[in-house]
Amino acid sequence: MFPWVYGFEWNAGTVIFLGLFFTVVIVILTTVTVAVVRSLRAFAQRKHHAVGWEAQFEDLGREARPCRHQLAGETDQRYCRHGFECKDCDFHRKMLDVAEGEAGDAPDRYFHRGHAWVRPETDGTVTIGIDDFGAKVVGPRARAKLPRIGRRIHENGTGWRFLLGDDSVRVLAPVTGEVVAHGGRDEGWYLRVKPLDGPFDLGHLLQGPEVRPWMEHEMARLLRLIPKDCHSDLTRDGRMVDDVTAHCSGLDWDVVCAEILLEP
Amino acid sequence: MSGPKETPQGASRYGMVIDLDRCNGCGACMVACAVENNVAPAPQRANDRNGITLLRVFPMRNGRDYPESRQVFVPMTCQQCDAPPCESVCPQHAVEFDWTTGIVAQIPVRCLGCRYCMVACPYHARAFNWWDPEWPEGMESTLNPDISTRSRGVAEKCNFCHHRRQVARERAAHEGREVREDEYQPACVEACPVGAIVFGDLNDPDSAVAKVYEAPDAFAFLDKLGTKPKIRYRSRQEWVHAMARQGVPEKEVTRG
Amino acid sequence: MKVSRRDMLMLLGGGAVGTIFSPIPWKLLRDSSVWTQNWPWIPVPKRGAAATAASACPLCPSACGVRVRTIGGRPVMVAGLPDAPGQRGALCAAGSGVHQLPWHPDRVRTPLRRVGGGSPGFEPASLEDAVGAIAAAIRETQGTVAILDGRPGRVLGGAYREFLSGRADTCVLVPPSAVRASMPVLRKLHTRDPGPLAVDLDVVDTIVGFSAPLLDGWGQPGLVQQRMHEGRLRLFQFEAVQSRTALMADRWIPITPGTERAVALGLARMLIRSGRVSPAFGYADFKAFVAAYEPWTPRRVFEVAGVDEATLTEVADALAPTGRVVAIGGGDPAGGPLPFEDEASIQVLNLLLGAMGQAVKAQRPLADDPADAASDRVATRDLCDVPDGSVGVLIADLAMAGATVPWPILARKMAPQGLLVSLTPVLADLALHAQWVIPTAPAFTAAHDCPGHPDLPRSLRLARGFTPAGDEVVDPVDLLNRLGTALGIERQATVADALDDMMALRLRALHRAGDGTVFVAGKDPVAMAEIDSPEDVLSMLRAGGCWRTALAAAASAEEPAVEAGDDQTETAPPRPAMPFALEQVAAKDSGGLVNGFQMYLIVGGGVERTAGVARSPILSKVDQESGLRPFANVARVNPATVASHGLRPNRRWRVSTPQGAITMRIEPDPTVPPGAILAGAEPQGALPWNAGNPVDLAAPDGKTWRLLPASITEA
Amino acid sequence: MDRSIIPRGLERAPLGKFLLWLLPWVLLLGFGLYSAYLCLRYGLHQTNMDNRFAFGAWIFLDLTVIALGAGAFFTGFLLYILKRRELKAVINSAVVIGFICYSGAVVVLMVDVGQPLRAWFTFWHPNVHSMLTEVTFCITCYLTVLAIEYLPILLKNRKLRQIPAFLVFEFNLHKVMYVLAGVGTFLSFFHQGSLGGLYGVLNGRPFVFREAFGIWPTTFFLFIISAAAAGPSFMLLTTWIASKVSGKRLVTHYVYESLGRISGYILSGYVLLKTADTLFWIRDTAPSLGVHPASFFANQPGYTALHLLEVALFGFLPMAIFLTKRLRARLGWLVTAATLTCLGIVVNRYVLTIQTLALPTLPFAEVLSYVPSWQETGTFLMVIAYGMLVYSISFRYSNLFPQERELRQG
Known part of the structure; x- marks a missing residue:
């Protein structure tokens, strides 16, 4: 592997093969190092x-x-x-x-x-x-x-x-x-x-x-998340209900909130 | 990559000629080889396919029915190829071709047991230590100190009892002379009760082996593969030559 | 200071990177490399001063000279002794591992007493208990007290006879195959016993072998094969199986299994009718002799043995009655002897060909050799000739027999309450049936004498002790002495206290007789008469020398026929009558299968199989790891028979004989005749791969087991 | 409950049901680990390999899974280098499968070699002329690459991503992933090739020996091409199986079709080259080594004919399906063709590893057969169980198929 290891021979095959190998190793290491350094820098710069x-x-x-x-x-x-x-x-x-x-x-x-x-x-x-819309999606039950x-x-x-x-x-x-x-x-x-x-x-x-x-736009997004048969339950007296997910059975609070509050 | 190489032009080039018309398959060479090379006795489950026989005698039959059937016994060991297919495939230089003697040696302590060399060898001449070597209690005191024991998980093969050459060379050097031919003979040659095996330096035209190496009735197995084996066989029986030239295996053997 | 998650991660990452640049992983790699190259459980060969010593191989009656390489005094390698007479440096596979025998896994380390009923079990016991029990059995038994000597001719054999001579109804037994092979039958063909006979291989130029394992266990295979290669020996081999000998023979003539007799008789008839009979063969009643042979026409031979007239004629023509031709029957050391009738028919050929006195000569017994002690007072008998159920106490010493004795044959000779004592270094084979097992010295531990093959000129070598035997080993002479004391037998003067002393006695006797020559490798042979003292003989033998009688030197083709005894010489007198039993031999039909059995089981395997209890585990390289030798649990069957009987090789099959059955694996082998099964014989339980013992299946006559009627069914 | 770590918006079976699904695989893994332990502790006599069958089921497994795992490198190559955007839908799955195949192969190799503790000797004393050296170096490097590629998939898990360091590292890693994809393609390319070369260079084995093309035998290239053909097929197949088992739509039909089409094109090249190679071998290579090619088929016609079956049944047929537009429109046909292609790879690797060793070279040696021991089979199954477990867990807790969420909503 290295010239100082017993049995090492300098010849074309060895040079080409090990040259390629070390290149690959260096590329991999460099790539990972770049990612690590960039991450550390982001932390250092509070970014x-x-x-x-x-x-x-x-x-x-x-x-x-x-x-x-x-x-x-x-x-x-x-x-x-x-x-x-x-x-x-x-x-x-x-x-x-x-x-x-x-x-x-x-x-x-x-x-x-x-x-x-x-x-x-x-x-x-x-x-x-x-905001009001967000609060109603999250609902009063959430802490x-x-x-x-x-x-x-x-x-x-x-x-x-x-x-x-x-x-x-x-x-x-x-x-x-x-x-x-x-x-x-x-x-x-x-x-x-x-x-x-x-x-x-x-x-x-x-x-x-x-x-x-x-x-x-957000209302439309919300309606897309909610089954059609449930749309009518969402409003009461022209106003949106206080707890959206509670009004529709089978509606996942977690999924709806994450979608609306932009958490992938 | 593993194409034919130049014929080694070292000081010596050891070779062997085995007379198949003489060999009666007694197996003394196999035992002598095992004893000389510190091969352990077979474990209970070992058989002809997984045992360590650096030299194994195979019956070769003419494929005809009794009473026209004939067989010769073919002592098959590492053929010490000049272009050894096993050498170039070893991933870590555990197979060594000695250009000064033409001997192909296996370095067991470097072998990691991948067995690629065994797949590469067309002579099925390599053996793998499937078991830990185990001697009955006390029998380890009969081990030959000139050669170390091998552990399980490594491949091994014949090296023309290379350690005997070392011993002979040391003795000769001590006495300030060259090694005589009879001083360096592998254990199997020494053990053959009928003198079927001749061994020596092919580069020395006076050696017994050089005289018969090119005999008209001498042939090598699988020489078309380009392995250039240094072990040749002799027989006066035409069917033996025919089989060696183009043998078609006969049947399947199931064992599992 | 507060440690945040980030700090932890930094620490771990930094640690990982730092470790790579520290010496720790590299040191670990190095250590693992060193470790994997020196596993603690793999033994390291011991070193020491290298030396070479000469000795003898004690395993079988061939008594080959061996060269032993020692390291620090421990033997590490055994090879044939070059230039040794009779053997020419050859050594068989079993001999190549003989130095490992002291560490045989089944070594007996203490006297063992049999316990329990069904499955054999043993418990350690003291030698005193053993002596007491054996002495009591000898005192009380109504039957014969016998010692089975597997290797007659040793000084120990003399001690056995001396011990037995103090009592009526005793005898020394010899195993059937070792001695009954060839020459003793020839002796029986004479009106007067010419004494021990031997084949002088040095003058023989043609051998007619009848299933004789000439290259595989009989006599001196190395010598036979090397002389064949030198073109000085021709071999015609009649044999059913294409054995090693058959393969190497100048001419192999396949015969129907078990029809050696028919061929021999047919060949004899041809020689007689064509008048090519040795002038030394002179029977008074030649006409009656011819009449007895007349039924064995070539046609009948062809019908019985399958050998056609042309082939038979060809062989007969090649056999000029020169006296240098010898017919050899013998038998396989593993497969046992040929039936007596076959041997007799074969040996008649020797008479016809004039071999007596030329190729076959009489041995000269030595008058005061302790090995022959008390031979006039105690009978020596073939084990098979003893009446069934007659042996009350049997002390069996088969360690150096080099031949197999099936237990059923021994069992039927024992009286119902008979006591079997086994003197053996290894608990295996017949010892497994004994009531008492006495540990004796394995090969290479104690010095002892190695007499040569009984069918060849008398010879003697010394086996040296290399490895200390240990206290647990019982000297058989010591055992006899203790038994003698317990029985109140008066000791004879010739019996020494130990084997070593007896050997000295023997050498003194040899030296006094002044017969024969001592050969030492690398030196000129010296006639015994020219050696100054027995001590010199001893040192020559210790140096690997071999003493041999001078048969060859005395023989020539013109010499008169039979030389019997010391001074009587017969000049071919006309024999008064036909040799005994020849009518029956000639009249009895050969071969034939018993009802219900359509096949033959041929038991063979050569001497390497039978060295048996005293066989190094390294022989597994030949037995287990190559298919060179027939196994007990493998039936080798002709491929045509495999096909016609639907014997699928990957199944297990049951081979039945009139004596019992054994489960075997099938292996197609074109060298085996159709309708036959070839299997090996091997001692029971000696080594782990011994799956069964077909020699348990002795032939119905209770004397032979080489050929058995058999049938095969799926197991 | 594990909902807090299941990616948001994906529907997964209840934990109990999931664990029940894992149970048989865990048991199998346990059995496999025990088998491997026996082999490592007591030696390789636990297997039914022998001096003639020095390579057995494990090498066959290695060659097969590595060929099938080629989907990882090839999908990455198509996506990152050739910019086939639609394959983004399966890249995560491809990486996981690649990682499973490679790590599984390495684990089995460690059991397979007689002295695993000496495995690093190959790095220390490399014989650069040995194909196995090439294999060792490539497999090690590429496994490292795959592990790095697998990392972002792990780090993006819902729970882990809440740790800013992971998210940041994942982001930065993702930025440079195209470099790793390139290196991975190079390595995997060579690795596939050197596995093919492994057998092709054996001039002592006329059954597999192939003339060299440059410094590599033709099998070197055939292996690369066949793996490239089988990789997308295996992706197609695994995606379809995952979709069937989970009962979800994971990718659009277009992705299936695209994978099939790619497989089909490469397969057609492979069938052509393989046929040419076989003909050349029959006409020139084998006779020059003193063997009549017919002699290989003389013993067991049915068995050795597998060799030809590979081209016809497992090469030409799936190729035809993949390249027929009408059939490609049907998922059933795509899956059938993908299955055939994958079987073709299995047969090809089987022929090369097992049949090569079964056929003797010496005139007096016999054709052998070999049945793996239960310890060997156990270790073999261990890899499959391991793969199922890693994939199942990855599927449950990572977003392997980015389209799944959209397909569920839309």
């Missing part, structure tokens, strides 16, 4: 949540990631390819250029496509909660496991988890920051999050006219 989200984003169905400009009616059917990070998206920049000047007042709430809403507070913090005060949440990482029995589903965190307060079931499950460096950038979140079409 691991972003990388993790990137890995999961691929696994989301197309229907689960509509482009905000499609929702706003500005373009035809289009799917997000940038993990909802609109600042990385050339298309978004182009659309912003087109729409320049039309910008109105900052809205009260911003929505992440994982059904978390964000409300900027006056002290520079934000409040994060789950939330909120991060402790002082913990950090990462954009597109886990905001908090809802638990029902053995099943659990996470709510995607819409922003990165440190949890400074939270509220329980009675207050409607919320987090108060303090920015870490500089003010929050909420540009990737849906707002204003995008929200309603998105909600309709």
Whole structure:
């Protein structure tokens, strides 16, 4: 194997064969090393949540990631390819250029496509909660496991988890920051999050006219998950029922929540 | 890869000629070989297919019915090919072709027991240690110290009692002379009660083996395969030559 | 400090990578490599000073000279002794492993007493108990007290006779195949016993073999084959099976199994009718002799034996009555002797061909050889000639017999409550039937004498002891002494206290007689008369020498016929009458199958099978790992018979004979005649592969077992 | 309950039923492990192999599973290198099957060699002229590659992916997977070839010896091609079986059809080359070694004719089915053809390993037959049980067929 091993001979056969072998070994080792180094670097640069989200984003169905400009009616059917990070998206920049000047007042709430809403507070913090649609899909029976005060949440990482029995589903965190307060079931499950460096950038979140079409889009997605004979039970007095899965027998809370809350 | 090689041009080239008209199949060579090479007695379940017989005497029959049937006994061992098919297939150089003697040697301590060499050998001359070698209590004191015992799980074969050559060379060197032909003879040659086996250096034109090696009644088994065996056989019986040239096996034997 | 999951992972990963670059895995690899090359349970050969010693092979009456390689005094290899007279360096397979016998797995280490009824079991006992029990049995028995001496001619044989001579109704028994083979029958063909006879192979130029295993157990196979190759010996072989001898013979004439007699008689008739009879053959009543042979016309021979007239004529023509022709019957050491009638018919040929005095000569007995002690007072008898149920106490010593004695033959000779004592180094074969087993020294542990083959010129070699025998071994002479004391027998002066002393006595006798020559490898032969002292003889024999009588030197074709006794010489006197029993021999028809049996079971296998109880396990290389020798549990059958009887080789078959049955595997073998089954004989239980014992199936006459009527059915 | 580790959106049988399904395989695995233990502890006399049948059932098994496991390398090759996107639907399954086949083969090889502790000697003192050296190096490297390829499938399990490190590593590994797929293709290519060369170079065995083409005998190339043909067929077959056993639609018919079509094309090339090779062997190779080819068939016509059957029944027929568009549209026909193709590989490897050794070379030797001992069979079955267990567990807890979820919803 090596020149210093007894019986080794320098000849063409040996050189070619072992040359190939060591090349293969080096390629394999290099490949694995590259993956390991990249992973370590992601951790070192605290990008691991972003990388993790990137890995999961691929696994989301197309229907689960509509482009905000499609929702706003500005373009035809289009799917997000940038993990909802609109600042990385050339298309978004182009659309912003087109729409320049039309910008109105900052809205009260911003929505992440994982059904978390964000409300900027006056002290520079934000409040994060789950929107009405999401809350009704999760239902009142579920219990939330909120991060402790002082913990950090990462954009597109886990905001908090809802638990029902053995099943659990996470709510995607819409922003990165440190949890400074939270509220329980009675207050409607919320987090108060303090920015870490500089003010929050909420540009990737849906707002204003995008929200309603998105909600309709989400309703359509929900209906696709639910058997047809159950559709009529979903609404009562024109309003959606409080616990969607409880109203349809054979409907899997875990599956429905994961689909709606974007957990592959 | 395993194509024919050059005829070795080393100092010596040992070969053997076996006279099939003399061999009466007594089996003394087999026993002498086993004793000399520290082969353990057969375990209870061993048979002619899985035992360690570095040299085995096969009956070869003319395929005709009694009383026209004839048979000769063919002592079959490693044919010490000049182009050994077993050497090039061994994945780890456990088979060694000695260019100074033409002897193909097996290094049992390097063998991992893949048995590829046995598949490659057309002479079925290699044996595998299917069992741990076991001697009846005390019998290990009769082992030959010139050769080590082998463990289970390795292949082995005849090497023309190569250790005898070492011993003879040491003695000759000590006395400051060349090895005489009669000093280095494998155990089977020595044991053959009818002198059917002649062994010696083919490069030495005066050796007994060189004189009969090219005899008109001498032939090698499977020489068309290009293995260039250094063991040749002799017989004056025409059917023996015919069988050796194009024998068709007769029947199936089931044992499992 | 708080250890996170990430830290753990880093630690594990770092550890894994770090380990590769540490010496640990490499050291482990190296150690595993060394370990797998030196498994502790694989023995390592011991080293020591190498030396070579000469000795004799004690396994069979051929008594071949051997060269023993020793390491630190331990024998590690045995080969034939080059230039040895009579043998020319040849050694059979069994002899090549003889040095391993002291470690035979079935070695007896203490006297054993039989316990239990059905299945044989033994328990250790003291020698005192054994002596007491045997002495009591000898005292009380109504039957004959006998010692079965498997290897007559040893000094031990003299001690046996001395012991028995103190009592009435005793005899020394000899096994049927070893001695009754050929020459004793020839002696019986004379009106007056010419004494022991021997074949002088050095002057013979033609042998007519009748199933004789000339290259496979009879006499000196190496010598016979080498002389054949030198072109100095011609061999015509009449045999049913295409045996080794048949294959190597100049002419093999296949015969119907069991018809040796018919061929011999037919051949004799041809010689007589064509007038080619030795002038030394002179019977007074020649006409009656001719009349007895007249029915054996070529036609009848063809009908009985399947040998046609042309072939028979051809052989007869080749046999000029020169005196250098000898007909040999004998028998297979494993398959037993030919029936007496066959032997007699064959030996008549020797008379007709004038072999007596030329190819066959008388042996000279030595007057005061302790090996012949008390031979006038104690009868020596063939085991088969003893009346059934007559032996009260039998001490069997078959360790060096080199031939098989089937238990049924022995069993029928024993009295109902008879006591069988076995003197054996190995618990196997007949010892399994004994009431007492006395451990004796296995080959290569104690020095002893090795007399040569009884059918060849007298010879003697010494077997040396290489490995200490151990305290547990009982010297047979010591056993006899103790028995004598227990029985109150007065000791004879000639009986020494131990074998070593007896050997010295024997050498003194040989030296005093001054007969024969001592051959030592690498040196010129020395006539016994020229050797100064018995001690010199001893040292020459210890050096691997061989003493041999001077038969060959004295013989020539012109010499008068029979030399009998020491001084009487007959010049071919006309014989007064036809030799005994010849009418019956000639009149009795040959062969024939018993009702219900359509096949023959031929038992054979040569001497290598029968060295038996004293056979090294390494012989398994030949027996088990090659199909060279017939097995007890394998029936070799002609392929045509396999096909016609539907004998499927992968099934087990039951071979029945009038004496019993045995389960066998079928192996097609074209060298076996159609309608016959060839099987080997082997001692019972000696080695693990012995599955059965066809020699349990002795022929109905209770004397032979070479050929048995048989039938075969699926087991 | 194990629902929390079953991929979301996939429906799997209740745990009890699943365990019941595993039970026989676990028992079989236990039996196999015991058999292997006997062989390792007491030596290879536990098998019915012998000096003439030095290779037996295990080598046959190795050659067969490695050929069938070729689906892994070939699917990877088609997907990553030739960009056949539709095969993404089976790539995970292909990797698992490849991993099972290769690891199973290595385990059996370790039992098969007489001194497993010396196995690394091949790396230490490699004889580069030996096909077995090539086999050893390739199998080791490729098994490593397969293990690395298998890792992301494992790490993407629902529970494991909650650990960020795994998810990140999986992501980064996936990014460089095309390199591994390329290396894997190269290795597997050579491995298949060297397994073919293993026998083809044996000039002492006229029955298998083939003329060299470059430094490799023709069997080297035939093995690669036949494995490439059988790989997709085996993928088709296993996917269909998994689909039948689980009662789920796992891939679209288009994927089945695509696998079948690929198999069919390669098979047609194989049938052509194999026929040419056989004819050349009959006409030139065998006679030059002093053997009349008919003599191989003289003893047991039925038995040795398998050799010809391979081309006709197991080569030409499935090829025709695969390449007929109308038949390809029917899953039944596809499965039939895939089965035939896989059987063809089995027969081919059987002929090469077992028949080669059964036929004697010496004129006085006999045609032998050989029946594996129960210990040998047990070890053989161990690999099958192991494969079933790994596949079943992977199928249950990993997303082997990405289309399954869509097909369920749509």
